[in-house]
Amino acid sequence: MSVWDDLDLLLDSPSSSSSSLATTSKERGTVKDKADFKVDEDVTALRKAIEGLGTTEKTLIDVLTQRSNAQRQLVASAYEKATGRKLVADLEGDTHGDFENLLVALVTPPALFDCNEVIRAIKGSGTTECILTEIFASRSNKQIRDMADTYLKETGRLMIHDLKSEVSGDYAKALLILAEGKRDESTSVDAAKAKEDAKTLYEAGEKKWGTDEDKFIDILCHGSVPQLRQTLVEYKNISKKTLQESIESEMSGEVEKLLVAIVKCVKNVPAYFAERLFKSMRGAGTDESTLTRIIVGRSEIDLLDIKAEYKKLFGVSLHSELKSEVSGNYGEALMLLCGTED
Incomplete structure (x- = not known):
């Protein structure tokens, strides 16, 4: 059984409440504020690394992966004040390829x-x-x-x-x-409405010839995460299939992928990202832009949870997968953001 079929855990698992879309806590990030942070020292180190003969990549990696984004913004602004140049522009001029993209991502709000x-x-x-x-x-x-x-x-x-x-x-x-960014964010659950929505979805898909996509779109794109979790459980009670299975058998193309992604994020955001990371390293060639986007984007939100889900889903640690997939300065920086081997 895949992680996506196991709905019993959904309503009472402690992680489910912390992994809703509205994540504001930084508790589960791998990157935190650096304790003895000194802006001027960082600016001096970066200038030396960039302005000297040849770029000292190790300094760039050490400084930029070991500070929070808020701290990097302070460094970028002090750097511009000191040099008259934008840090992003200097990084773009002095590095290239995936390593450049990663460093630029790190100094971008x-x-x-x-x-x-x-x-x-x-x-x-x-x-x-x-x-x-x-x-x-x-x-x-x-x-x-x-x-x-x-x-x-x-x-x-x-x-x-x-x-x-x-x-x-x-x-x-x-x-x-x-x-539009207007999804319902209430935390209360209306059990009767969840039953009713589940029935509406069942009748718009499984039960009829042809699918009424509008009903799926309306319920899945507007409902709050706790409400939708209850709806997923009710749906399985009526249909005996999970809502994800129904979407996959009833729809196709990009709308299917989007609605499945919504359902996965309702269930477990970190598991959704773990799966995205896994797929970006499978098959011919590695999709570095996805690795960069997720690891940088989630490094201060829930990357610890993503790593835990990765291990659970695929039986190997994210750290060791990265080690075998990416190399050079890019690989080293990514692994530092990812944090220690679990």
Whole structure:
């Protein structure tokens, strides 16, 4: 049985409450504020590493992976004051490839980082739906609203308008609801409504010929995490299949992937990310941009939980998988962010 089928744990597991989308605690991150943090010392070390003959990558790694994002912002701003140059621009000029992308991600504020990933997903020919799906299925309302504000500041355009012109069909319907950042956040559960929603979903999918996608989209994209957890349990009572199994058998394409991602995040956000990391290292070639996005993005939120789920799901530690998949300065920096071997 896969982690996604086991609904009994859902309603009373302590981790389930901490792994809802609205994560504000930093308790489960691998990266924390550095205790004896001195901005000036960091700026001096970075200048020496960047301005000397050849770049001292080890210093860049040590300084940037061992500070929290808030501390890195202070360093970046002091660096600019001292040199008249932006730290991001100097990192881009002095490093390259995946290592450069990782360092730039580390010195970028989280909302801007998410915003840049969305821009990257929709620009150029073709849209990278898997990035949009991952971001919008897993972020809290506040994260989405911060990202939208940053998007407007960066581009002068509304994020929702740009998304609208890039996606279509049922996928667009679902994604655009999530992109409003207005998911219900109440913590109370209405058991009767959960039963009723489960019945509505069953009748819109399993029970009829053809699927009424709108019903699935409406319930899954608006409901609160605790309410949806109860709905998943009720659905299995009626259908004998999990809602995820029903979505997978009733739908296809990007809307199926998005609704499944929502269901997975409702159940267990860290397990969802563990699975994304696993897939990014499987098959031909490693998907470094996904590794960077998740490990940097979750390093101060729930990377400890993601590592625990990874071990549980795949029987190996994330640290050892990274060790065999990525190398050089990039690999070293990623493994430092990931934290010690479990």
